[in-house]
Amino acid sequence: MNTDIGRGSDAKKPRKQQKRSVVTQQKLLSAAVEAFSEGGFKGTSTRDIADRAGVHHPLITYHFKNKDMLWRAAVTAIFREFNIALVKSLAEFENSAPRQRAEVFVRTYVKYAHQQPALHKIILQEASHPSERLDWLIDSHLRPLFEPVEASLEELQRIGVAPPGNPALLFQMIRGCAGGLLALAPEIKTTTGIDFDEPEALDELADMIISVFFSGNHRAVSAATAESGQQSTTQ
Amino acid sequence: MNTDIGRGSDAKKPRKQQKRSVVTQQKLLSAAVEAFSEGGFKGTSTRDIADRAGVHHPLITYHFKNKDMLWRAAVTAIFREFNIALVKSLAEFENSAPRQRAEVFVRTYVKYAHQQPALHKIILQEASHPSERLDWLIDSHLRPLFEPVEASLEELQRIGVAPPGNPALLFQMIRGCAGGLLALAPEIKTTTGIDFDEPEALDELADMIISVFFSGNHRAVSAATAESGQQSTTQ
DNA sequence: CGGCAAATTCTCCACTTTGGTCCAATTTTT
DNA sequence: AAAAATTGGACCAAAGTGGAGAATTTGCCG
Numbered sequence: 001m002n003t004d005i006g007r008g009s010d011a012k013k014p015r016k017q018q019k020r021s022v023v024t025q026q027k028l029l030s031a032a033v034e035a036f037s038e039g040g041f042k043g044t045s046t047r048d049i050a051d052r053a054g055v056h057h058p059l060i061t062y063h064f065k066n067k068d069m070l071w072r073a074a075v076t077a078i079f080r081e082f083n084i085a086l087v088k089s090l091a092e093f094e095n096s097a098p099r100q101r102a103e104v105f106v107r108t109y110v111k112y113a114h115q116q117p118a119l120h121k122i123i124l125q126e127a128s129h130p131s132e133r134l135d136w137l138i139d140s141h142l143r144p145l146f147e148p149v150e151a152s153l154e155e156l157q158r159i160g161v162a163p164p165g166n167p168a169l170l171f172q173m174i175r176g177c178a179g180g181l182l183a184l185a186p187e188i189k190t191t192t193g194i195d196f197d198e199p200e201a202l203d204e205l206a207d208m209i210i211s212v213f214f215s216g217n218h219r220a221v222s223a224a225t226a227e228s229g230q231q232s233t234t235q
Numbered sequence: 236m237n238t239d240i241g242r243g244s245d246a247k248k249p250r251k252q253q254k255r256s257v258v259t260q261q262k263l264l265s266a267a268v269e270a271f272s273e274g275g276f277k278g279t280s281t282r283d284i285a286d287r288a289g290v291h292h293p294l295i296t297y298h299f300k301n302k303d304m305l306w307r308a309a310v311t312a313i314f315r316e317f318n319i320a321l322v323k324s325l326a327e328f329e330n331s332a333p334r335q336r337a338e339v340f341v342r343t344y345v346k347y348a349h350q351q352p353a354l355h356k357i358i359l360q361e362a363s364h365p366s367e368r369l370d371w372l373i374d375s376h377l378r379p380l381f382e383p384v385e386a387s388l389e390e391l392q393r394i395g396v397a398p399p400g401n402p403a404l405l406f407q408m409i410r411g412c413a414g415g416l417l418a419l420a421p422e423i424k425t426t427t428g429i430d431f432d433e434p435e436a437l438d439e440l441a442d443m444i445i446s447v448f449f450s451g452n453h454r455a456v457s458a459a460t461a462e463s464g465q466q467s468t469t470q
Numbered sequence: 471c472g473g474c475a476a477a478t479t480c481t482c483c484a485c486t487t488t489g490g491t492c493c494a495a496t497t498t499t500t
Numbered sequence: 501a502a503a504a505a506t507t508g509g510a511c512c513a514a515a516g517t518g519g520a521g522a523a524t525t526t527g528c529c530g
Contacts (some may be wrong), residue, residue, distance in 0.1 A: 007288055008482070019526090020478075020479090020526085021477075021478060021479095024478085024479090033274050036365070037364070038278070038363070038364045039275065039277045039278065039355045040274065040278045040360065041278070042274045042275070042278030042279075043274065043275045043276070043277030043278030043279075043466075044277075045515080045516055045517085046516080046517075046518090047515080047516070048516095052250075055479090056479065056480060056481090057481090057517095058481090058518085058520095059478080060478080061477080061518065061519070062477095062478070063478095064515095066518075067517085067518095075390065096529090100514075117363075121363040121364070124359045124360075124363060124419070124421075125275065125359075125360065125363075126422075127419045127421065127422035128272065128273070128352075128356040128359060128360075128418050128419055128420075128421065128422075129272070129273045129356070129421055130421045134421060134422060134425070134491075135425070138422065138425050138426055142426055143426055144421070146426055146427075150405065157379070162419045163443070163446055163447055163450075165439065165443045165446070165448070166427075166428060166429065166439060166443075167428055168426075168427035169261040169427065169443060170431075170443065172416055172419075172423055172427065173411075173412045173416065173443065173447070176412050176415045176416050176419075177411050177412065177428070178366070178406045180415045181407055181408065181411050184359070184362045184363055184367045184407075184411075185363075186362065186363065186364055186369060187361075187369060187373065187377070188407055188507085189361035190370070191373055191377055191378055191381055191403075192370075192381075192401075192403035192404065192405060192407065193403070194401065194404055194407075200294050204400065204404065205402060205404065207400070207406070208398070208400045208401075208404060208405065209407065211398055212408070212447055212448060213447060215398075215450075217452065240492060249500090249504095250498090250499060250500075250503085250504055250505070251498090251499065251505095252505080252506095252517080253497080253498055253499075253504095253505055253506065254498085254504075255497080255498085255505095255507090256505075256506060256507095259506085259507085280487075280488060280489080281488075281490085282487080282488070284491085290489095290507090291507070291508060291509080292490095293490080293491080293492095293507085293508080293509090294506085294507070294508090295489090295490095296489085296490060296491080297505095297506075298506095301489075301490075302488095302489065302490095319499090
């Protein structure tokens with residue numbers, strides 16, 4: 001039995017993992033991501049996943065131990081992709097002006113949230129009520145992503161680019177507008193006609209997020225409670 | 236077999252519905268709302284619902300025909316509550332200034348979204364990928380709610396209170412920040428420490444939404460494309 | 471290059487859950 | 501009290517679950 005993906009070296013000679021096995025693992029992982037994002041954890045059967053992957057279902061047990069571990073592996077895989085893309089794209093602008101960094105961040109976030117809608121779908125599926133899976137998700141992937149972002153946000157508030165108030169709350173709002181809306185693309189397309197598969201629509205979303213959250217005409221203090229629109233021509 | 240809740244009068248003497256039956260229907264409906272909001276449609280079993288309601292599971296078939304119809308009945312019930320509360324509370328301010336109307340709307344929306352988190356949870360569960368249920372949800376409940384709101388939003392844009400851009404998109408963003416965040420309360424509580432069960436947190440959310448989306452310093456034109464923060468001291 | 475052991479896949483099974491039906495028993499309404 | 505409305509219990513077919521082993525590849529050794 002394997003379970004481990006990053007295969008460590010502990011026993012004397014744990015023979016190399018066969019190539020075909022990483023293929024089936026990959027197939028299972030992407031099938032799982034897709035299936036879970038549609039039906040949620042409870043609503044998705046391992047057989048359905050195996051079928052989508054074109055693989056016999058006992059292989060799930062063999063490669064991932066059980067449904068729960070498969071879910072975690074799938075989530076980890078998709079988050080890794082997302083984070084890598086985000087961090088890499090952000091590194092280029094590390095020493096740009098804070099305001100531009102924010103703008104780049106939003107655009108990048110929107111771009112990848114659209115490329116990989118399953119990520120936010122899965123979050124939405126899990127995050128609405130407490131569970132062990134949610135705790136795990138938060139500890140393993142959400143918090144590590146949030147903390148640095150919130151720190152940057154606080155800086156933006158200090159210089160008056162972002163509106164005052166609880167930075168964590170502010171970030172959640174931005175995330176809701178970006179990832180949340182993109183995850184709900186099917187509904188939004190039907191109700192409003194906006195099709196995020198068209199690049200212009202995606203740009204419009206990013207533009208609006210930036211203009212709404214980072215318009216930059218806020219008093220450059222962080223202590224002030226948000227009350228009404230106050231401006232000070234920081235620009 | 237009953238099926239119909241609003242019982243019409245077509246046959247000669249369709250004897251009155253018994254009192255105990257409306258009780259079990261009610262119990263089933265609220266159990267269904269709760270269960271579906273947690274597990275989604277596929278992830279919730281009719282037996283689970285019956286158990287929560289303290290009722291024998293074949294009664295679901297008797298009262299609602301099948302799982303799908305039960306889901307629709309539950310969604311309808313919860314939307315009706317929500318809409319009634321929203322409309323009633325809004326009617327009081329019908330001839331206040333547009334800006335105040337917007338403010339009241341946001342606060343009311345946040346308030347009821349918090350009171351009835353199941354509503355937005357169910358939307359999140361269903362809206363992330365196409366399905367017959369989603370189409371039905373949109374036609375029956377979402378669109379009727381959205382259309383008048385978008386109209387008001389356009390007015391707010393015209394007078395410069397709301398930022399320019401596609402009003403439908405703007406509304407979706409606001410909805411994401413209000414209902415979306417409230418539906419994800421468990422996650423947000425763990426990641427950020429913000430507990431929306433505390434009234435102050437709820438107020439802070441409403442305040443921030445208002446200050447971000449209705450700060451009121453936008454050029455009073457609707458044709459302009461959102462590009463960057465522009466202000467014109469409309470106040 | 472041949473063979474052996476480990477790694478991987480396939481076949482089959484035992485068990486539970488699920489949505490739904492059927493009909494007898496039990497209230498209610500009239 | 502009769503008839504309709506409602507409920508309870510037993511039952512079904514289909515689908516879901518994890519798992520045990522046999523069968524088959526594949527990598528590694530000489």
